[in-house]
Amino acid sequence: MIQASGLRKQYGTTVALDGVDLHVREGEIFGVLGRSGAGKSTLLRCVNLLERPTAGTVTVAGQDLTALGSAELNRARQRIGMIHQHFALLSSRTVAGNVAFPLEVMGVPKAERERRVAELLELVGLGGRGKDRPHQLSGGQKQRVGIARALAGNPAVLLSDEATSALDPATTESILALLKRLNAELGLTILLITHEMNVVKSVCDSVAIMAGGRIEESGAIADLIRTPGSRLTREIFPLPAPAPAGSVTLTFTGDPRQPVVSEVLRKFDVDLSILGGSIEELPAGPVGRLRVTLDGADRPAALAYLRDSGLIVEEAA
Numbered sequence: 001m002i003q004a005s006g007l008r009k010q011y012g013t014t015v016a017l018d019g020v021d022l023h024v025r026e027g028e029i030f031g032v033l034g035r036s037g038a039g040k041s042t043l044l045r046c047v048n049l050l051e052r053p054t055a056g057t058v059t060v061a062g063q064d065l066t067a068l069g070s071a072e073l074n075r076a077r078q079r080i081g082m083i084h085q086h087f088a089l090l091s092s093r094t095v096a097g098n099v100a101f102p103l104e105v106m107g108v109p110k111a112e113r114e115r116r117v118a119e120l121l122e123l124v125g126l127g128g129r130g131k132d133r134p135h136q137l138s139g140g141q142k143q144r145v146g147i148a149r150a151l152a153g154n155p156a157v158l159l160s161d162e163a164t165s166a167l168d169p170a171t172t173e174s175i176l177a178l179l180k181r182l183n184a185e186l187g188l189t190i191l192l193i194t195h196e197m198n199v200v201k202s203v204c205d206s207v208a209i210m211a212g213g214r215i216e217e218s219g220a221i222a223d224l225i226r227t228p229g230s231r232l233t234r235e236i237f238p239l240p241a242p243a244p245a246g247s248v249t250l251t252f253t254g255d256p257r258q259p260v261v262s263e264v265l266r267k268f269d270v271d272l273s274i275l276g277g278s279i280e281e282l283p284a285g286p287v288g289r290l291r292v293t294l295d296g297a298d299r300p301a302a303l304a305y306l307r308d309s310g311l312i313v314e315e316a317a
Ligand SMILES: Nc1ncnc2c1ncn2[C@@H]1O[C@H](COP(=O)(O)OP(=O)(O)OP(=O)(O)O)[C@@H](O)[C@H]1O
Pocket: 011, 014, 015, 016, 034, 035, 036, 037, 038, 039, 040, 041, 042, 043, 195
């Protein structure tokens, strides 16, 4: 749905994007994770061409945006919604007036506009609040207005620029739940940028980790979790680094109640001590990571058994 190839963006001598390739599949929630200055906002602004990349191409829903003239680009942008960290609502307009704004720009007749605005406010849980002014709303409600406005043009893609960063944890959760519902019910493809791992953990199907204008790792979260040495896995499960010599780090997916560890202890002559670990519930299913010492005559056979049981086994030298 979104394909960026060889994206480069330079501001004077600052290289904000240094050869970024991105592939967001239709219907997925894709997170771009990185620290401040990594290039996330620049990437997002290059995806809808609010910034023109210095080099590279951006294709959204099969259309190469970098090849379009300004009138065509404006039309293409109507199919790309965007929500912002600080909501970017017009304070002089009512809630309904904010949601109606893009419809006015598109020339949608008044009666149809009013019907559509009421429908959108209902969709984001703000039915009946159309006459309020933005200052009468909480942060979470303001973001719901931002989402309704972004959906006005029936976009195929929603871009989210740190949409939950200004919100408290409970409100963040409710906005993420709304995005997830819109993704499932409308088939909306969502590209979000965030510096919060929690956002990625709770809603994303795929992720790209950015640093210094480059993508360091990207892919479906379910695949990255199963890739030994993955940076994502290390960041989701912060175990002390480096791992102590001789220790073993086990990553397992699927039902965490499978008694694989007790089977190993029953079948093989080994002793096991737990050094650390946790289990996380991700959109792709539960994932656990456990760091252990495993000593005894049967250590090689026990490790082979764990591998054969589908666990990712990483031995520290
Ligand atoms: N308009 C601009 N003019 C000059 N430099 C810029 C501009 N926009 C971004 N940069 C620089 O590009 C680099 C990447 O910035 P960007 O805002 O994309 O990072 P980010 O990961 O979104 O960080 P943050 O979360 O702090 O916004 C930074 O070094 C930044 O100073």
